[in-house]
Amino acid sequence: MTTAEGYPNLKFVVLAGGVGGAKLVDGLSQVLAPENLAIITNTGDDFQHFGLTICPDVDTIMYTLGGEANADTGWGRSEESWRVFEEISRLDGPSWFKLGDLDLAAHLVRSELLSKGCTLTQATAHLAISFSVPNSLLPMSDQPAPTLIESDQGLLSFQTWFVEMAWQPVVKQVRLPDEIKASKQVVNALSVADVVVLAPSNPFVSIDPILNVYPIREMISDIPELVIGVSPIVGGKAIKGPAAKMMAELGMEATAAAVASYYDSLLDVFVFDNLDVAVSFSEGIVFHQTNTIMNNLYDRRALASHIVDLALELIRS
């Protein structure tokens, strides 16, 4: 069950949003052979800004795997500069979405490739090569699939709610688009998956948008031997971002158990943090408690190793 190089010989596919997802993906990339790890990223928060196509989750994962992520902010590039953005402000352009000079280069190259007829998957592959990302980094779809937020301040585009309004409007409902189809590369990756991991990303605006793309949910229900969810709620709070706030607003308890319950029918395993109350409400799911907080590269690798070992053990048994 392990290769000559010592890597487990299982095909992992991770569904991931931005920051939390990127950290776990980074850990997994250190304990799995490149060809055994594919990442399906949320594109529901992609948007058009300044005429460019901006894909925040794809880029966060790409920068992280390329060793170019800004560890302080959790988004954007390390060694970033802001000359263009400062000039945009001087020209009275919109400044609610911060765009660094290096980050902007990726948006420009992506937009150029799209304008020349590339799919988003192809444009991402081009960029991933430049960032020396050895894994398949797959946008969930080549179609635009914008997530909308129905809030107490009306229907908002995702980035308006998330960045411009700092996710403060109360969420009544997350609206996902109908009839979005997965790319053939996503279908191919899932068709050979042994293990699918739902990263510790926001269930409603990171993971659900991916599961909503046909036939991703259906394939995950059918194909892999194991589906492992990792809780984004730790000690009753989100590590970062609006997950806990949204759970309360959507009428759920902000607990790891509630996340497990939300994903219930898909899951074989649920990994949650030592800080949370041990629960195992569902007989069909293996509940597994460990440290899930990833403050540094060691933590990322440790959690990833833990998940991979668990998968090997469960599949062997």
Place this chain on the structure above:
Amino acid sequence: MTTAEGYPNLKFVVLAGGVGGAKLVDGLSQVLAPENLAIITNTGDDFQHFGLTICPDVDTIMYTLGGEANADTGWGRSEESWRVFEEISRLDGPSWFKLGDLDLAAHLVRSELLSKGCTLTQATAHLAISFSVPNSLLPMSDQPAPTLIESDQGLLSFQTWFVEMAWQPVVKQVRLPDEIKASKQVVNALSVADVVVLAPSNPFVSIDPILNVYPIREMISDIPELVIGVSPIVGGKAIKGPAAKMMAELGMEATAAAVASYYDSLLDVFVFDNLDVAVSFSEGIVFHQTNTIMNNLYDRRALASHIVDLALELIRS
């Protein structure tokens, strides 16, 4: 005929392309009251790049009038930096069209305004305010009006020919689009023009694209008291750019006289350089010889003063 402030009380409208046009416009802006100088700029060399709308001639004039132009290159911004462009190259993006960080900010803000439904005229006005340009800076049309070059290497988009191929392919014909309409702001400016100046820009790819926009040529024939052409050919050469080369390729002599002949029916006055052979082949045109080379700010102002004085003298007489 002069205002209380000493400015001549005539309405000037200048038709201008990029570098040469910008220099004369800069001179005129120093000797005319802001409300008495409107500039109609070529947009035939506008193009889409990286998903952005780039307007090289509009920007060259805007940067020049705003005191932000790069005096060394003739295009782009002073105190420019290249962090985005260098990163684009690292990401294997196209590098044939150099984009500075500051320049990019203008393209981004323009593209954002256009994507929000602004016309090109409105977007230009927004930017011109930020650059403290007091004159009406008017794109010739709000419709895209791309100039195409029929060359010995096939039909080329303007910037492919001009920048990417460094205007080396032999020009067989310049193809201008049909049925382009002027903006209402252009029509308004021409409707009150006393003097129209054809700047020393390329006749075929800077001035003709403007005259081709309906009803600019017709209004220039009818309305102003004077139409003054300024020769872009000095001593049988173009100061910069492909004008002389194109004249030869299009079967004309590369002389100031040939430019006058080309514009013939529109002109009342033709200003040409001391270096050129004095000719006056057409009885209907006043030929006027002076220094037209604008190496510095003093030259710009001197030529502009000369043209304005000449206009005042001819209109008074």
